[in-house]
Amino acid sequence: MFRLLVLTLCGLGSLVSASTFSPARPPAIPLAVKSPYMNTWLEVGSDGGSGGILPGYWPRFWAGPQPGPVAGSNGAVTAWTGFITVDGTSYTWMGAANVNGVVPPSVTQTSFEYTSTRSTFIMNVAGKISMNVTFLSPVTPNDLRRQSVIGSYLSVTVAAIDGGSHSVQLYADTSAEWTSIHNTDIAQWSYSVNNGVASHSSWRQTQSEFNADYPDDAAHWGYWHWSTAATSSMTYQSGQDVTVRGNFLDNGTLPDTQDTDYRAISDDWPVFGFANALGNVGSSPVETLYTIVHAQQNAIYFDGANGDVSVPSLWTSYFSSDSALVNFFYGDYGNMASLSDATDNQFAGDSIAAGGQDYSTITSLSARQAFGAVQLCGNETKPYLFLKEISSDGNIQTVDVLFPTMPIFLYSNPILVKYLLDPLFENQESGQFPQTYAMHDLGPNYPRAIGHPTGDGEYMPLEECGNMIITTLAYAQRAQDTAYLTQHYAILKQWTGYLVDEALIPANQLSTDDFQGQLANQTNLALKGIIAIQAMSEIASKTGNGADATNYSNIAHDYIGQWQEMAVVTDADPPHTNLDYQNDTSHGLLYNLYADRLLGLNLVPQSIYDMQSAFYPTVAETYGVPLDTRDVYTKSDWQMWTASIASKSTQTLFISLLAKWINETPTNRAFTDLYNTQTGDFADGPFIARPVVGGHFALLALNGAPTAASG
Numbered sequence: 001m002f003r004l005l006v007l008t009l010c011g012l013g014s015l016v017s018a019s020t021f022s023p024a025r026p027p028a029i030p031l032a033v034k035s036p037y038m039n040t041w042l043e044v045g046s047d048g049g050s051g052g053i054l055p056g057y058w059p060r061f062w063a064g065p066q067p068g069p070v071a072g073s074n075g076a077v078t079a080w081t082g083f084i085t086v087d088g089t090s091y092t093w094m095g096a097a098n099v100n101g102v103v104p105p106s107v108t109q110t111s112f113e114y115t116s117t118r119s120t121f122i123m124n125v126a127g128k129i130s131m132n133v134t135f136l137s138p139v140t141p142n143d144l145r146r147q148s149v150i151g152s153y154l155s156v157t158v159a160a161i162d163g164g165s166h167s168v169q170l171y172a173d174t175s176a177e178w179t180s181i182h183n184t185d186i187a188q189w190s191y192s193v194n195n196g197v198a199s200h201s202s203w204r205q206t207q208s209e210f211n212a213d214y215p216d217d218a219a220h221w222g223y224w225h226w227s228t229a230a231t232s233s234m235t236y237q238s239g240q241d242v243t244v245r246g247n248f249l250d251n252g253t254l255p256d257t258q259d260t261d262y263r264a265i266s267d268d269w270p271v272f273g274f275a276n277a278l279g280n281v282g283s284s285p286v287e288t289l290y291t292i293v294h295a296q297q298n299a300i301y302f303d304g305a306n307g308d309v310s311v312p313s314l315w316t317s318y319f320s321s322d323s324a325l326v327n328f329f330y331g332d333y334g335n336m337a338s339l340s341d342a343t344d345n346q347f348a349g350d351s352i353a354a355g356g357q358d359y360s361t362i363t364s365l366s367a368r369q370a371f372g373a374v375q376l377c378g379n380e381t382k383p384y385l386f387l388k389e390i391s392s393d394g395n396i397q398t399v400d401v402l403f404p405t406m407p408i409f410l411y412s413n414p415i416l417v418k419y420l421l422d423p424l425f426e427n428q429e430s431g432q433f434p435q436t437y438a439m440h441d442l443g444p445n446y447p448r449a450i451g452h453p454t455g456d457g458e459y460m461p462l463e464e465c466g467n468m469i470i471t472t473l474a475y476a477q478r479a480q481d482t483a484y485l486t487q488h489y490a491i492l493k494q495w496t497g498y499l500v501d502e503a504l505i506p507a508n509q510l511s512t513d514d515f516q517g518q519l520a521n522q523t524n525l526a527l528k529g530i531i532a533i534q535a536m537s538e539i540a541s542k543t544g545n546g547a548d549a550t551n552y553s554n555i556a557h558d559y560i561g562q563w564q565e566m567a568v569v570t571d572a573d574p575p576h577t578n579l580d581y582q583n584d585t586s587h588g589l590l591y592n593l594y595a596d597r598l599l600g601l602n603l604v605p606q607s608i609y610d611m612q613s614a615f616y617p618t619v620a621e622t623y624g625v626p627l628d629t630r631d632v633y634t635k636s637d638w639q640m641w642t643a644s645i646a647s648k649s650t651q652t653l654f655i656s657l658l659a660k661w662i663n664e665t666p667t668n669r670a671f672t673d674l675y676n677t678q679t680g681d682f683a684d685g686p687f688i689a690r691p692v693v694g695g696h697f698a699l700l701a702l703n704g705a706p707t708a709a710s711g
């Protein structure tokens, strides 16, 4: 009977109208995306994804090909299963569970919608029941206590839609796969009830603090807490996947038992199930709320001003234990949801006002990904925001990743930019980086911020000196924090000295776009250095260093004149800047010009802005404007930086092509920032779930920019 029904529904599947997607069909859908380790997505793109349908596919850590031990495969599965039984017939609403050959048919997904904080799927169950399945990963930039919780909500609301009432049982589980990407690792788990919240906790049996090395990337320490309300209609079980899921399918309930045979993740696959007997459901919606929390007491190992220290997760300042944290988070759903509504409305409203619906389509897909690559750490007196260069090798606090990411933080709460910069200043000002230029990153492997005491690290001296100065001034202007400029004046001046020597004629070196290789005389890199010298003039002026202000302004103005001579291809049709001074057939996105507007410096003549605005449309491809003439790839972040200072029509072109890419790209990678402008597919190299999508907020970060800086 049951199997017959499976066949019948599969046959009908093609007749049922397909799900709608609003505002777009993204390459991957964020499910629980809240930290570098809680980063679970539904792959969508045709490169191997689900097409955006929740049931029938396993959610995965990041999304897209995983480097390292599982090379060539897709991201590691973080199994998450949902079943619903309506009038005795069971269906799958999440995951791809096969219970001894029985695969409950999928509910029919009718629509999908995303906002900055939510992914919502609406399901029709046999024409009887409507289900709203909402994944909420809160983004609360102005409430650091709440933002510090590494937790995500899953809300499932059901209601009858046929005027009747129906018997409904709901089931959801997570598997031990959340505890490690290595299925041979031993997991341990326990079940507890605290103040009305029932939790299955699970963890890697051997805790290895500060170990999440490339290419693993998943944390080898910390505790995962999967929770729901401990009501009388809730039953639970931990145990083998087919046993627990089979109990629900056979009986609609679980036996309230725990499996204590702790074992490898793939050894009879332990899962952690909850079943809810919802009774007869009529037209009034009935909600079941689940949470998943990742709790690490210590988060980062940091070589700061006082040597190596363990930096706690910021949530430990507010909550005394994992269970206090979980209880708070579960009970705080109403507040978290309304604060997230406020974030959704603010990000979407400001985006639509600044750049139209297409722009909101881009920014609202980017918000969780950017906030999901950082962790609030430290304590209330001294918070830090640590950033992981996810996928492109896992460095911590990479300056040229922090730089493109910065607009989302500058826009949503500038203090977050200070918390990103502080660890870099602390390490270098305490003399732990023996170079005159700024360091590239705070360590090769997040979460170990051990610096580069021998002065090594990826060599991007011009890039990083410029980035540090520009980012520091951008923060200080928005926060009106002149004291911060005074505090760091000496090292900022040291880095400016490097720029005065090196920026105008850049040596053969990398820029942030290191996948393109080294190049001498890079026009865009020189521009960053020159703008940073003018930024230092502004810093000097604000801090009462008048002679320096005059000197740096004179140098920057002299340089920008010389730069125009070498950078502008005046006899091209239309004229444009080159990629490198020597090559007049080359060109590229002049995205560093953004810093001139962001800081209100007015160093670069308007004619350069206008010239570039007229040029870009002439080299646009199907899905965007190539980064430069070396290949057909582009960067989404640099496109949005470029767009935000372009003429309105050119800006609209950039935005509409990126929104089109989101809808049409075949990649299933979490918003890859490097892609092919002709085919829309991803480009080689690991560019998955990276924080730089925070740069898509470039246009919004210009709100509140000084219109003309002094000096």
Ligand SMILES: *[C@@H]1O[C@H](CO)[C@@H](O)[C@H](O)[C@H]1NC(C)=O
Pocket (backbone or CB within 6 Å): 122, 130, 131, 132, 157, 158, 159, 285, 286
């Ligand atoms: C599901 O969401 C839709 C759209 O937001 C809403 O109209 C409907 O009332 C919701 N249904 C339930 C059962 O919550």
Ligand SMILES: *[C@@H]1O[C@H](CO)[C@@H](O)[C@H](O)[C@H]1NC(C)=O
Pocket (backbone or CB within 6 Å): 247, 251, 253, 254, 255
């Ligand atoms: C099925 O559910 C009933 C009622 O909750 C319970 O008495 C029975 O033990 C369950 N059987 C199994 C196999 O779980």
Ligand SMILES: *[C@@H]1O[C@H](CO)[C@@H](O)[C@H](O)[C@H]1NC(C)=O
Pocket (backbone or CB within 6 Å): 378, 379, 380, 381, 382
């Ligand atoms: C907060 O962190 C700072 C820097 O790590 C440390 O010096 C201070 O003692 C901490 N304060 C508390 C109350 O733990």
Ligand SMILES: *[C@@H]1O[C@H](CO)[C@@H](O)[C@H](O)[C@H]1NC(C)=O
Pocket (backbone or CB within 6 Å): 496, 497, 500, 547, 548, 551, 552
């Ligand atoms: C201006 O700055 C440059 C580079 O730091 C320095 O070499 C020069 O001495 C300064 N000139 C004055 C007048 O301060």
Ligand SMILES: *[C@@H]1O[C@H](CO)[C@@H](O)[C@H](O)[C@H]1NC(C)=O
Pocket (backbone or CB within 6 Å): 505, 520, 521, 566, 581, 582
């Ligand atoms: C870089 O530009 C300068 C100034 O035009 C020129 O003298 C130098 O030869 C160029 N370097 C290279 C490697 O082309």
Ligand SMILES: *[C@@H]1O[C@H](CO)[C@@H](O)[C@H](O)[C@H]1NC(C)=O
Pocket (backbone or CB within 6 Å): 583, 584, 585, 586, 587, 629, 630
């Ligand atoms: C100049 O740029 C074009 C376009 O990128 C490239 O094909 C050519 O090789 C470059 N020439 C030199 C001398 O670098």
